Amino acid sequence: MKVGKEKAQILDANGIRRALTRIAHEIIERNKGIENVALVGIRRRGVPLADRLARRIKEIEGTEVPVGILDITLYRDDLTTLAHQPVVHQTIVDFPVTGKIIVLVDDVLFTGRTIRAALDAIMDLGRPQTIQLMVLVDRGHRELPIRADFVGKNVPTSKRELVSVRVKEIDNEDSVVIMEKPE
Amino acid sequence: MGLQCKHMLGLQDISVQDIEKVLDTAKPMKDIIGRKIKKVPTLRGRSVVTVFYENSTRTRMSFDLAAKYLSADTVGLSASSSSVQKGESLIDTARTVEAMGADVVVLRHPASGSAELLAKTVNCAVINAGDGLHEHPTQALLDMFTIREHKGKIKGLKVAIIGDILHSRVARSNIWGLTKMGAEVRVAGPATLLPPEMDKLGVKVFTRVEDALEGADVVNVLRIQLERQKQGLFPSLREYAQLYGINKERIALAKADVLVMHPGPMNRGIEITAEVADSQQAVINEQVNNGVAVRMALLYLLTGGETVETTY
Numbered sequence: 001m002k003v004g005k006e007k008a009q010i011l012d013a014n015g016i017r018r019a020l021t022r023i024a025h026e027i028i029e030r031n032k033g034i035e036n037v038a039l040v041g042i043r044r045r046g047v048p049l050a051d052r053l054a055r056r057i058k059e060i061e062g063t064e065v066p067v068g069i070l071d072i073t074l075y076r077d078d079l080t081t082l083a084h085q086p087v088v089h090q091t092i093v094d095f096p097v098t099g100k101i102i103v104l105v106d107d108v109l110f111t112g113r114t115i116r117a118a119l120d121a122i123m124d125l126g127r128p129q130t131i132q133l134m135v136l137v138d139r140g141h142r143e144l145p146i147r148a149d150f151v152g153k154n155v156p157t158s159k160r161e162l163v164s165v166r167v168k169e170i171d172n173e174d175s176v177v178i179m180e181k182p183e
Numbered sequence: 184m185g186l187q188c189k190h191m192l193g194l195q196d197i198s199v200q201d202i203e204k205v206l207d208t209a210k211p212m213k214d215i216i217g218r219k220i221k222k223v224p225t226l227r228g229r230s231v232v233t234v235f236y237e238n239s240t241r242t243r244m245s246f247d248l249a250a251k252y253l254s255a256d257t258v259g260l261s262a263s264s265s266s267v268q269k270g271e272s273l274i275d276t277a278r279t280v281e282a283m284g285a286d287v288v289v290l291r292h293p294a295s296g297s298a299e300l301l302a303k304t305v306n307c308a309v310i311n312a313g314d315g316l317h318e319h320p321t322q323a324l325l326d327m328f329t330i331r332e333h334k335g336k337i338k339g340l341k342v343a344i345i346g347d348i349l350h351s352r353v354a355r356s357n358i359w360g361l362t363k364m365g366a367e368v369r370v371a372g373p374a375t376l377l378p379p380e381m382d383k384l385g386v387k388v389f390t391r392v393e394d395a396l397e398g399a400d401v402v403n404v405l406r407i408q409l410e411r412q413k414q415g416l417f418p419s420l421r422e423y424a425q426l427y428g429i430n431k432e433r434i435a436l437a438k439a440d441v442l443v444m445h446p447g448p449m450n451r452g453i454e455i456t457a458e459v460a461d462s463q464q465a466v467i468n469e470q471v472n473n474g475v476a477v478r479m480a481l482l483y484l485l486t487g488g489e490t491v492e493t494t495y
Contacts, residue, residue, distance in 0.1 A: 074483075076225075087208075089211060090211045125220075126219070
């Protein structure tokens with residue numbers, strides 16, 4: 001895949017760490033504790049972010065929250081318009097979602113279509129009490145009426161730009177950068 | 184990425200990468216079958232037509248459910264209750280089906296090569312659900328998926344295929360697929376039910392079933408096709424059961440953790456005893472479950488997209 005020029009760094013490793021710590025507190029605050037809360041990371045980069053959030057919450061509250069992995073490939077609405085068929089991975093949510101407060105975790109919130117697909121995918125697993133959304137970066141340009149409950153950083157962007165979230169577990173570094181979209 | 188092949192006609196000409204892609208994709212599909220809500224919206228608005236010129240219960244139902252679990256619309260056409268009875272040719276039937284907007288045609292036909300002929304005629308994807316004595320690729324793929332699930336691999340395993348190899352499209356697809364994936368394939372059955380030049384396919388041929396079973400990791404027992412045995416290719420069913428039937432004593436020759444497979448429907452007491460068919464080693468019902476997952480994977484992979492970049 002062609003990669004465009006890097007324009008600016010939005011968050012470094014410390015910035016990401018601080019944002020996640022703040023959000024962990026916000027999740028606990030909003031839900032008056034973490035009883036009944038479960039985190040579900042959206043593949044791929046939402047998964048390590050959900051794991052880190054769970055660790056932060058444990059440090060603060062002393063209790064573990066269940067963490068699941070959601071693959072939304074089969075819920076996409078654009079199979080016919082994709083250049084390459086997306087690879088289907090496993091969804092691993094090994095706790096009952098019914099009655100739970102589910103916090104969906106993703107790296108970037110953009111058009112909102114991934115989240116729409118994730119909402120469908122979660123509903124097929126059961127009936128949660130509430131679904132909340134956490135994203136590391138909200139870059140705007142929504143095409144659906146979806147907003148995040150917890151945001152690491154709001155970053156107004158142009159559609160000609162790309163937001164690239166890099167995490168140690170996948171990319172060997174922690175950073176969020178704005179890139180120019182390749183021609 | 185989707186598959187390199189546009190249709191699933193057989194495993195003879197397919198690449199190892201494509202086989203692996205189907206088996207990998209079948210894994211998350213199997214999870215869906217295990218859920219309370221067995222449905223995803225992936226193929227919403229797509230249509231899958233099953234055209235069966237031969238009777239079949241499990242294959243047809245399996246394709247039908249696979250398509251429905253992916254939210255595709257399905258319709259079935261049986262030769263016995265359609266215009267085929269009025270003399271319509273396979274090609275004309277297929278063109279009609281395509282003109283009605285089918286995205287995938289699943290064909291079972293008594294003539295070998297019919298699926299390939301169909302694929303040359305229509306633009307939509309064609310899946311071979313068994314053509315004559317030629318191939319039954321989805322059965323072989325589900326067999327491979329089941330083996331991989333239990334053994335963690337296919338390469339290096341000793342797989343014995345026992346029974347009527349001559350009339351078995353399942354055996355042919357399994358031989359092509361398994362040898363391609365690096366397994367050692369052995370076949371055994373009465374000499375009259377072993378096609379000539381079998382060894383040229385890269386398999387070990389035995390007429391004593393015990394020799395084929397020795398140290399096997401997997402035993403795939405084929406159905407004696409009673410409807411095809413009128414030509415007297417072996418003296419009697421009783422004699423077949425005595426010499427080639429898979430019983431407790433014979434299965435003991437294979438490895439202790441041997442997998443016993445059968446494509447069904449079984450003739451209990453002929454090619455396999457009830458004791459073996461119902462044993463811990465048998466994965467026959469699991470094969471049926473895996474069949475739906477593999478067919479879901481194929482339907483997904485064969486209906487892949489074509490143009491622009493996503494906005495996700």
